[in-house]
Structures are given as C-alpha cells and as structure tokens.
Amino acid sequence: MADNVQKEIISIVSDVTGFEPEEISLESNFYDDLEVDSIKAIEIAVAIEKRFKVTVRDEEIPNITTVKQAVDIVEKLLEEKDEHVQA
Amino acid sequence: MSEINNILITGIGVISPIGEGKDEYWGALRTGRSGFREITLFDTSDFNVKIGGEITDFDPLKYIHKRHLRVLDRSTRLLIAAARLSLEDAGLTITDENTYSIGVSAGATFGSLHSISQFDREGLIEGPKYVNPSFFPNTVINSPASQVSIMFKIKGFNTTISTGFCASLDALIYAADFIRLGRADVVLVGGVEELCEETFMGFYRLGLLSGSKGSPPGCKPYDKNRDGLILSEAASVLVLESEEHARKRDAQPYARILSYSNAFCPQKPGMFTSGDGLKKAIIQAIERASIDYEDIGFISSCANGGIELDKMEAETIAEIFGNKIPASSIKSMIGETYSASGAMALSAATGAIHLGFIPATVNTEEPEYPINIIKEGIENVEIHNVLVVSSDPYGNNSAVIIGNI
Numbered sequence: 001m002a003d004n005v006q007k008e009i010i011s012i013v014s015d016v017t018g019f020e021p022e023e024i025s026l027e028s029n030f031y032d033d034l035e036v037d038s039i040k041a042i043e044i045a046v047a048i049e050k051r052f053k054v055t056v057r058d059e060e061i062p063n064i065t066t067v068k069q070a071v072d073i074v075e076k077l078l079e080e081k082d083e084h085v086q087a
Numbered sequence: 088m089s090e091i092n093n094i095l096i097t098g099i100g101v102i103s104p105i106g107e108g109k110d111e112y113w114g115a116l117r118t119g120r121s122g123f124r125e126i127t128l129f130d131t132s133d134f135n136v137k138i139g140g141e142i143t144d145f146d147p148l149k150y151i152h153k154r155h156l157r158v159l160d161r162s163t164r165l166l167i168a169a170a171r172l173s174l175e176d177a178g179l180t181i182t183d184e185n186t187y188s189i190g191v192s193a194g195a196t197f198g199s200l201h202s203i204s205q206f207d208r209e210g211l212i213e214g215p216k217y218v219n220p221s222f223f224p225n226t227v228i229n230s231p232a233s234q235v236s237i238m239f240k241i242k243g244f245n246t247t248i249s250t251g252f253c254a255s256l257d258a259l260i261y262a263a264d265f266i267r268l269g270r271a272d273v274v275l276v277g278g279v280e281e282l283c284e285e286t287f288m289g290f291y292r293l294g295l296l297s298g299s300k301g302s303p304p305g306c307k308p309y310d311k312n313r314d315g316l317i318l319s320e321a322a323s324v325l326v327l328e329s330e331e332h333a334r335k336r337d338a339q340p341y342a343r344i345l346s347y348s349n350a351f352c353p354q355k356p357g358m359f360t361s362g363d364g365l366k367k368a369i370i371q372a373i374e375r376a377s378i379d380y381e382d383i384g385f386i387s388s389c390a391n392g393g394i395e396l397d398k399m400e401a402e403t404i405a406e407i408f409g410n411k412i413p414a415s416s417i418k419s420m421i422g423e424t425y426s427a428s429g430a431m432a433l434s435a436a437t438g439a440i441h442l443g444f445i446p447a448t449v450n451t452e453e454p455e456y457p458i459n460i461i462k463e464g465i466e467n468v469e470i471h472n473v474l475v476v477s478s479d480p481y482g483n484n485s486a487v488i489i490g491n492i
Contacts, residue, residue: 015157016157016221017154018152018153018154018155018156018157019154035154039220039221039223039224040221042220043219043220043221046216046217046218046219046220049217050217
C-alpha cells in the first residue's frame with residue numbers, strides 16, 4: 001500500500017511539474033527542487049484528492065514541503081478513512 | 088526624450104499559417120502563398136465554412152521546455168515562440184543589468200476564449216472545487232504577454248492591449264511612447280490570436296466569415312465578389328529599440344518607426360463606423376512623419392474581404408491618396424488574425440523595406456474601388472516608407488509609418 005501511494009504521488013508530481021519520475025525522490029523538496037509554486041501546489045493537492053478520494057485541508061498545503069510529507073499525510077488520511085468505514 | 092524616429096525595429100519573430108520565422112514568412116508573402124486549409128483544431132461539421140488559417144506544423148517544444156509547456160494555452164505558446172524568435176533575430180540577451188529597461192507590449196483580444204470555456208466546462212462537470220488551478224491564469228487576456236515576461240525574465244513594464252483589429256498597432260504605439268519617454272530601451276511588441284471553436288462560432292454566427300452563406304470561401308479584399316473574411320491564427324513579435332541602445336550593442340536594424348497615430352470614431356447605432364477616424368489617424372501620422380503623401384511606398388491595408396470594412400477603408404484611401412499609392416492586404420494570404428493582424432502587417436512591411444518588395448493582394452480579381460490595389464506582387468522595388476493601417480467596425484483606427492534605415 002505504502003509503495004503504491006508513493007508511486008502514485010510521484011506520478012502526480014511528475015505530471016504537474018514536468019520532472020521525470022526518476023528525478024523525484026521522497027526527499028525532493030517541492031519548492032526548492034521541483035519548481036512548484038503556489039498554483040502548482042494546489043494542483044497537486046487537487047489531483048491527490050481526486051485520486052485517493054481524501055480531503056487535504058487548504059491550510060495544511062503550505063506545510064507540505066517534501067514528497068515524503070505528502071506521502072505520509074495521504075497514508076494517514078487513508079488510514080483514518082479506513083477506520084471510519086470500519087467503525 | 089528621444090524623437091519618434093529614433094526608434095528602430097531590430098528583430099522579427101513570426102509564427103503563422105504561411106511560415107515560421109521571418110524568412111519563411113517573407114518568402115511566402117513574396118510568392119503569394121496563402122495559408123488556408125481545412126480546420127483540424129476543432130470539429131467544423133456543424134458549420135458551412137470548414138477552412139481557416141490554421142498553423143498545422145507548430146511544435147512548441149522547439150521554443151518552450153516541456154516542464155513549462157503543459158499549462159500554457161495555444162495563444163501563450165504561439166506568443167512565446169514568436170518572442171523567442173524575435174530575440175534570437177535581434178541577437179538580444181536579457182541580463183540582470185538590462186532587464187528593467189526591457190518591456191513587453193502585446194495585442195490580444197479573443198485569445199483566452201477557449202481557455203475560459205474549458206475552465207468553465209471543467210467546473211461544471213467536476214465541480215468548482217476540482218478545477219485545475221494551473222489553467223486559471225490562461226483565462227485572463229494578459230496571460231500570453233505575462234508568460235513572455237516570465238519565460239524570458241523581462242522585468243520592465245508588461246501590457247496587453249485589447250482593441251481588437253487595432254490591438255497590435257496600438258501595442259506598438261504604446262511601446263514606442265515608452266521608449267520615446269525614456270522609460271524603456273527595448274520593447275517586445277507583438278500580437279497573438281489562436282484559432283478556436285468559440286471565436287470561430289462568434290464570427291460565423293455574425294455572418295462575417297466568407298462562405299457562411301454557402302458560396303466557396305475565399306478572402307478577396309476589395310473585390311466586387313467578396314463575401315467575408317477567413318479566420319486565422321498567428322503571433323508576431325517585433326523588437327523595438329532606441330537607436331542609442333541598438334547602436335551601442337551593434338544591432339542590425341531593419342527599419343525605423345517614423346510616426347504613428349490613432350483615432351476613435353464612434354459608431355452610430357446600427358451603422359458601420361465612418362472613415363473619419365481612419366482619415367484622421369492617417370493624416371496625423373503623415374504630418375508627424377514630416378513626409379509627403381507621395382513618399383509612401385505602399386499602404387499595408389487591413390482589408391479582409393468584409394463588405395463594410397473594405398468599403399470604408401478603400402473610400403478613405405481614395406479620398407486621401409486617390410489611386411496614386413499602391414495598397415496591398417496580406418490578409419488575402421494569412422486571413423484575419425485579428426489582434427495579431429497589426430503585428431503581422433508590421434513584420435511584413437519590415438520585410439518589404441528590408442528586401443524591396445510589395446506583397447500581393449492575391450485573391451482580388453475585380454476591385455470595386457478606384458484605388459491602386461496590388462494584385463500581383465512587385466519585386467526589386469526600393470521601398471522607403473510603408474503606411475500600416477488597422478480599423479475595426481466599432482470605431483478604432485490606427486496608423487503607423489515605418490521607414491528604411
């Protein structure tokens with residue numbers, strides 16, 4: 001699951017930024033390494049929300065600076081969603 | 088403050104249905120090649136008219152890195168490509184030192200229509216929360232000019248002028264004033280329009296397109312049998328530069344701005360604009376250039392095959408010049424590129440001065456008006472000055488005179 005989330009997020013980031021997936025790692029910084037600006041940050045968030053059917057809070061977006069942070073947040077949101085469904 | 092005639096044209100970039108880059112463009116104009124073809128950009132099955140001036144072989148990756156390309160719409164890609172060509176042609180490098188004295192002034196009016204429509208469609212289908220924010224900047228009309236500044240790191244002024252047919256001549260006038268007042272050394276002056284279903288439908292529904300009533304389409308400026316325009320797309324950018332700046336960097340200028348003027352002539356309800364505004368703009372431009380009427384090598388006209396516009400322009404030219412001065416409309420080859428048309432005409436006129444030719448008005452067979460319409464191109468002719476004019480149905484009129492070096 002974790003691998004899939006990571007792969008799909010890297011794929012989304014690649015689509016939005018134009019960097020090849022091989023150029024993107026968990027440590028990549030959106031702003032310093034991948035030329036992400038405020039509009040692209042929202043585009044990535046919207047694409048993630050659509051793909052994983054989760055909601056990322058707008059105020060959280062500026063705090064997500066690396067790919068790893070994005071993966072962690074999505075995994076957390078997916079876990080919460082699962083718990084919610086099971087409950 | 089510099090004089091108007093101390094402003095030079097030192098670079099040309101063109102992306103058009105008849106060629107990419109100034110050499111191809113000038114070459115096509117000299118051979119009278121037209122750029123009309125069946126439209127592939129959108130489905131024309133619901134229209135009687137199926138042809139337009141579509142640019143078919145444009146590869147934006149030649150001009151824009153793929154990382155930046157994805158979110159840029161067609162208008163923006165075309166203008167950036169033309170800007171890159173113009174900078175290369177001028178041999179101008181933008182640096183941290185000169186960037187604040189370089190500006191961008193572009194004409195664009197309908198360029199965002201397709202992007203607005205697409206953005207709206209996504210919002211209606213997916214919901215407002217899921218619209219792609221990266222496509223939002225394309226929905227504003229100053230996007231192409233702004234993206235040019237972003238792409239080339241140009242930090243002087245950035246302006247978009249949306250006066251329809253006159254937009255890019257007005258953009259030149261605006262830019263030349265900046266240089267004349269010492270607020271810029273160099274300005275990238277241009278215009279752009281893309282061919283899209285939304286604009287096409289607007290012109291079609293207004294009955295302005297040639298062939299919309301069933302006859303075979305053809306752009307025939309001033310012809311007795313003309314029945315409308317052919318909609319087209321293009322971008323052109325000219326590098327305008329103060330003579331002092333051009334000399335310092337040893338630039339090779341093609342032509343000189345001699346003068347310009349524009350005049351608004353309000354349209355009366357239900358009537359086409361009169362020629363009073365165009366007449367005023369032309370006469371003022373000639374007076375400001377301090378030349379005689381006979382010194383004009385040819386008039387680059389804005390006739391597009393439209394019934395009323397051609398009539399108004401021809402009658403105005405006849406009133407001012409009689410049939411003495413040759414008049415030619417390149418729209419017979421490139422079609423109506425609307426806000427780009429002034430920049431396309433300026434680029435053509437620059438080539439005419441530089442290489443010594445007068446382009447043909449290719450499809451005109453039976454001129455309706457007593458003016459000197461050039462039906463076949465003229466070669467090996469020394470052109471000292473060209474009067475470039477634009478008018479629109481609603482009262483805008485612009486005139487620019489460029490001269491040899």
